[in-house]
Amino acid sequence: MAVVAKVVVDVPTMQTNQPYDYAVPAELVDQVVPGKRVVVNFGNGSRRVMGMVVGLQESADFAGELKTIESVLDKKPVLNQEMLELSRWLADDSYAFWITCIQTMLPSALRTETKMLNKKQTVVDKGRAQMVDFVTPILDQPAYADAQAHVRKNALRQLHLLQALSQGTIPEEGIRVTQLEKQLEIDRTTINKAVQLGWLSLQQREIYRTPYASLDDLERTQPLTLTPQQVQAYDAVTSSIDGKEDKTFLLEGVTGSGKTEVYLQLIAEALKIGRTALMLVPEIGLTPQMVANVKGRFGSKVAVLHSGLGNGEKFDEWRRIARGEAQVVVGARSAAFAPLRNIGVLIMDEEHEASYKQEDSPRYHARDVLLWRAKYHNAPVVLGSATPSLESRARAEKGVYVGLRMPERANNQPMPPVHIVDMREAELDDQSGDFSVDLLDALKKRLERHEQSVLMLNRRGFSSFVMCRECGYVAKCPNCDISLTLHLDTHTLRCHYCGHEEPVPRECPSCHSRKIRYFGTGTEKVEQTLHTLIPKARVLRMDVDTTRRKGAHGRILKTFGNHEADILLGTQMIAKGLDFPDVTLVGVINADTALGLPDFRASERTFQLLTQVSGRAGRADKAGEVFIQTYNPDHYAIQLAKHQDYERFFAYEMHMRHSGGYPPYYFTFRLTVSHEDEDQAAKAAFRLADMLQAKLSKQAVILGPTRGAIARLKRRYYYQIVVKYKREPNLTATLQEMLQTTQKSSRNGFQIAFDREPLSFV
Template structure:
């Protein structure tokens, strides 16, 4: 028997399948999806079994054997292996990079797979275990093929269990427990509390956590007395890392659906009942009850004994979404996102792998969760660019979801109040089935929205970032005890420092970008490479002391608002949410302590649902309009509409104020009137004229090197390769410098390929990619190929 194996080496010349012989003792043990240790040159490295065959096409005597298995159960399913291969081909990346993206980080750390007797082991099993002279716990890779073969039926029956101990980032978590010995009782005399505690502990045949005993009112002294008398033993037991263990969730019962929601539910249910791989676009205004539709569809899927996958775009959205899902489905929910520790994420992943959770909720990478028998995949706020990975492998979660949907014959639901133009265009052509929710589920009307021209404000003498209309509206909410959400999509204190004598602006030495002033750290920071410089009161260029700061970020606005309104403020941006758990902590503080103002970047614009928020203000609606990207207008419209939807979601009516210097721009005007259809038509006309998506597909080539000349030579070569390989219907834009020409000491040049149909394109892309992988080895010239990019920057 032979195994086809992908080895854990990222080099391009190793991006292929290698054949290894399965040792005789492991032929019944090794399966597709197993991690194994194999000889590779002079080293022993990790690999993944992707196929098993009876013969190979060359001399078997030259094939090396697998050294040992690293797992008892395969970590990859056949479906995920096929998915990894398809994504590697489509997104022009290595097979191993996709596999390692699919698996949790903990498995890529140093880890040990341990076997031990389970609580269900029989006396016969214990005889076999001890007859092999095995210790209480034994590492899988130290077992011989004969021993593994002998233990395999015991593992299948659950009499021997497998445990992963992570030695790099985290270890299995243990907790102190108390185990009754059940020895005959002596005379307790007047020690009534000890007797009462012993009765309590003996209710548990195995053990009870010491923390639970103490929570029930017993003291450490009473526990120690029982241990001293031999009635109780202290033991350490494995305790799974559950980030929500201490939380209490109030039960949330299904709500009655309105006519629009019921229609959407019925159509999706038909797809679930008939095992159809159908993609739905659930287009509903903010507050229209999309989440309730999701929840009831998931309940239907669970009733059919299938599983559900729910994706959200931002980690900031996860706490509220988790609350709703835990309240509805309890412990049947597993949560996967980057805000968890490696250990927590691994334990949640294992919960899914072992089919102990029917519902998975998480961010982008959760689309690879090892769920089986999928019944539905839901992608909330489907328009968000965070669903597109910006590093290799540069996959898009929606495309992965559609792959998995076809494999399991289940529907995909794409939900949004502001769908991407591509998704809406597909629904217009019938590729997706569009379902409309045009009315809010609770309140009858959307919030009243108005636009303030900040140029006019300045002409009136108001130079503050807060217009008079917004100031009055905030004061009104403070007086009523209601809450306000303010958006400014720019963190830091000031955009840049400038010398008013010579005009010098300190730039990052590594990137072509000015440094942002952060007052709390009293430093100038680069938001691209992380470079940090101290703040000086003299100009580096002319030694003048006439140095000041220009522009406004969230840090400065927070200071301004405190002075203006004299109230508490919660600020949410990358600076305040970098530590674990801070998203949820800040949002809980805002809700539970009734803080008057929540100020933040775009992370607060989506998904948040608070009944007391009646005012939303956008301090600078123009932030994204001037980006050198063809999606700038679309992103502006989406952001404004989404944040406006945070106001008046329950009984109280809402108000929205946009502050802008471009009040007549159609993205802002149509966001004010919440007219998606008009925006779609207007933007589509621009896209058609400029020959962009959804009329054309795109591939972005970005070359980077420390020397400009090398970048220009490489992009010129790529341009020639494309001209020689694609049809004359394709459009090649470039080569040209990237909008930000230098990042982290690397100059960047790019080419944009636009096309409608290029049958040989994948082969062309792989050929170019392989050539520049070799170039990278020689002179560190890097090429990044982004298929279906979300940013042209």
Template sequence: MRLAEVIVNRPAKQLNKPFTYEVPDALGVVPVGTRVAIPLGRGKEEGIIVGYVPETVSLNFTVKPILSVLDKTPWFTSEMLATAKRLSHYYLCSYPDALRLFTIDKKELKSYERPKVAWLYPEPFLTVESIPARKKRQREAVAYLLSVGGASYDMLKEQGFSLPIIKQVSELSGVRREEKYRHTYTNYDAREIPDIPLTTAQAKAYAPIHDAIIHRRFSSFLLHGVTGSGKTQVYIKAAAACVAENRIAVILVPEIMLTDQMVTRFVEAFGDEVVVFHSKLTISERYNNWERLRRKDSHIIIGARSAVFAPTDDIGLIVVDEEHDGSYKQEDMVRYHARQIALWRAESNSCPVILGSATPSIDSYYKAKKGIYTLLELPERIHHQPLPTVLLVDMKEELLHGNYSVFSDAMTDLIQRTLEKKEQMIMLLNRRGYSTFVMCRECGEPVNCPHCDVSLVYHRANEALRCHYCEYHAPVPEVCPKCGSRKIKFFGSGTQRVEEELAKRFPRARIARLDQDVAAKKGRGEDVLHGFAAGEYDILLGTQMVAKGHDFEGVTAVGILTADSVLNIPLYTAAERTFDLLTQAAGRAGRGKSEGHVVIQTYNPLHYAIIKSKAHDYKGFYKEEIEAREALGYPPCGEMIHFRMQHEKKDKAMQIATAIVEELSKVFDNDVEVLGPYEEGVNRVRNLYRISVMIRGDTLSDVKKYIYHSWIFTQDGLAIDVDPM
């Protein structure tokens, strides 16, 4: 009897162990990593074979048989299984949850096999004249096939041929039918691997990367290059070397909308070697792209953080572009960081990782200084263009001079000059909506979300109040819900309101807005970026989306309206996030032939994060920030784990959080610092109260091991965040 160890593919921590099932002889050889259908209780579930029980082991219980095999070949490689196990222990999630990250369809008990695209190819002896003259449409279809050398069903449909005609042509003796996987972003033909020209600085940075690729050696490189220094060219050159080795290159970008810009650069070099992956693709598109990688029809995958879980067993390069970006951290379900997964997968595949950024994370730069990563630097822009000049404006001074507008005099002047020169400008305001809150001027009561302890934000587009936590929405009240007064006042400014103000002050300016409200409409965010790149807009106004990785030659000016919006968040990373955002946003200016100019409005002009961003001084900022973290034991100088207990009853949440504190304090005594329990700033979200506990220490590996096998791990309503940001 063959006995397999099977993980049940369900997001339940109580099932965080393998179950034993018999493999019937009728199923033949079923390799480890194969998805199977299994009986569980009275139902049927999807399982993943993660191993086999040695034949010498005798069981004192009866086992049920596996019902069927779901895929023709194993979906999970040994490396994927091992990485999922490592992820499970490090990030304190269940093994099934970790394995699900490598899947493309969360619907269970379904084969991942998807239909391929049918192609028709003419044989050498096929001629139009061999088709009877009365069959005019068949003749036209054959003529088209002969002219292009072969076409897919979709291509033939685009030419106006009906499905019955295509089927009739496919049955001709001179036509060969093949099934192929779809091309991805393009219909580019295969091409020779390009020779990417590099500057002297780029070539120096690339040399050790190339050496690691051809020698199949795990190495972690931190590529620190100022904005506009040509990091993408280094990525493309490294990908070319990887493709030459017939291995897979994984290119990660922080935002879905940045994939399009990166894909364009790579497609220009590699054509249909490139596939993409992000959450907006259909299941069929995802499967198609993964299958192209598995078959090595394509060798380069570009995508957001989930692309790090590409189900391929021969990765030769991983690039994490803008590695500092917080979007690489998954904030719900399994709270992993894509950068860490990239390092694990590269280690297992014996290949290099490139972590690229103009503003590296404090964690990565710290490791580079310690020699854990190899530091590579691009200190100047391509063609030695100067970095933009930056002017800080103290908004307190503006108020003293009677300027109560959202625009300082310097900002107004910069906008006016940019428009007069017919150049382009990016404006950053990290708050979407029209007004940040609505309040009664009679009693001072804000209009809050009924499900969350936050104020509702006014959105002018649909004349509604909306909660940015749970997406609850309601019409604007005509009278105060508390006192009945009609003195309802809008306070604060969001992107919608600033867009309106810009249109009033500069009526001839062509303005585009880019924030979550715009990006939520499929394809709309990409359309805005394409239009701006094509010169259809003068000003691009938006949230932090407009500050990330964009390369627009026409942009000579950047305006940052509220530099303090992130700085005032009660997080140990607030200064780092502020510096990153300001420096990255400023770096969008002056990438073309004209000099760049930036105006930063702030109420805190003496904060070191703002002062250092003005000077584009990353190393100076790092020095001050790391000294503060060393003094307080914050990462990377220590480790942290955050627990959030959520419950409908506040006292129940507090009770469980208190039990966690008592348990860990008793077991680890003075080895770690246990803080809490305490109420979070936003104490209630979606009708659930949130009570937190924080653990800090030099190293928390023993704490993780203890939690993984304790009652804490399986506690309902508990979210565990390892390495919180």
């Protein structure tokens, strides 16, 4: 019986969501199954590409002669039935190509590359297990003791090895060769000789590259006694875990209310009934603390997935999960695709965070992925936040989600008082920099009491821009419409969008004046000011620049947690999830960073960020205090954040959204067109807008085309079209048609991006 495989091929220049038919040769019939990667010949000639088998059938849909599958890359499927269905849904939901979604779901080690070997195009698999040399004893202990009599007296290393073997100090299950060399202070030559003489057996074994293995051996933490509000939340979700209900719960708990302990006990409940658990955190910076919490409770049952791991570590963690050796997964956005089976609960901490939305194709939101998987597994989803997104809270109001509230801190400590500092009236000079007298005095008091402080400034670098005071020249990126940021540690100007770097000019390139000055502020500049104003303070800076190296987040937080620093200064990555008992002061240096953006979510983001960072203070026995410096002290987002009043903010902001016709009252879709030639980008955008006008109903509101907020990025000009709608029957078909037709234009230098429910129009 002939077998035909449906294969989605990886051809970047001609992607399609339509699988191609390939004949399965007799020798591969038992190997070719859905979910395995294969090598196929695609197109005219001998072009070999990777493909994913997504189905099998007895006859072909293609009328012509079929090509055959050349080889199979996997012993076992890398995508199970759930993952194949999820990839298809993801392609439809995010208007992306199927193969792109498949690659997004797999670790990068399972992505192939095509190379020319011996003048022949070959698909090379990059996935490699780590193999290590092990030795195991072959003889019994008396035999090793007898063998010592037959060894030369001056062969000291051999005698030393035999003595260890005769005493049974080398385990029967074997030991790594490198470990044995270190333990007995012998060399590889001695071990090779022992293998040759039949004392030891040498074999290669696979070992996992486990990123947080040191946490597995620590003493397990014990569940805490839950408060009445925690019990109420726990009982509601547990009922759905045990009853296999795919309900969605919105857990709205103030900072310090004990959401993490509820998460841990829900995970324990899922494990108790033989199911698995998936937990997402928004920032890689939060992962070390959350991993310590989860591994502290569940040990080696926990696998970790986030972008800060090496490719080998991600590959091994992914395989541990796929093999069922890990039952709990903690990670950032991409961990939503962890190959867990039989999931019992899915948790998304800080559900409001924008980092859960993927910025490149496929532009998915991790929340949507969790909701899809929850239906597949009949499991509850818990969305946790002190400041839920307006969309999630609106769904809870309508009964789409089940609302759960934890309005009090678990230790009954009051929320810290918040002081708004009006920077319009602050007396600033060159020495004080961006510090008001109030904030500076508060920092000095904490230093005297040996307490710790957290300072947030949502801008990295030394200065926002460099300008000539003679002619007004501003140093701009040659690739983007954006000013370059000064970085004093490298003495360079850097673009935070494309990475372009250049030396700091000593004179103006335009008028040759030497009156070059630095304007604005950044974390690096604030750090320098702190050293001047409070020289005794030990300052740790945590931003993208100081956390580039692997493990840097964890090292900085560990240093701060060990009280080896007095002040933790950072960008918004320090605003959430951090829990240090000696932090009694939080300072926000400039609360207005996001308010000036032309974005309908600017107020929501400001309120969320200020509320979250304020919650870092006074989380244990010592009372906390918060200072927020702002040039907009009367803005409702800042005033309501002062009182941690989410309810009033939600009501006010929903009114504003309703008036403007924005989510959650409307759905939105953004279409972005870019090209290196601005005229070409504009013409293409207007053609697409005309197509939308012709095909969509009159109920759809089409805004644009308009130039992007940053019109030029990485040498490309951007135009965007925004569609607002409540119900639009023609949208899906129109966008799918556009997806297929616009792909051909990529050969002419166009890039067209489809973004359903964008989190920002900037």
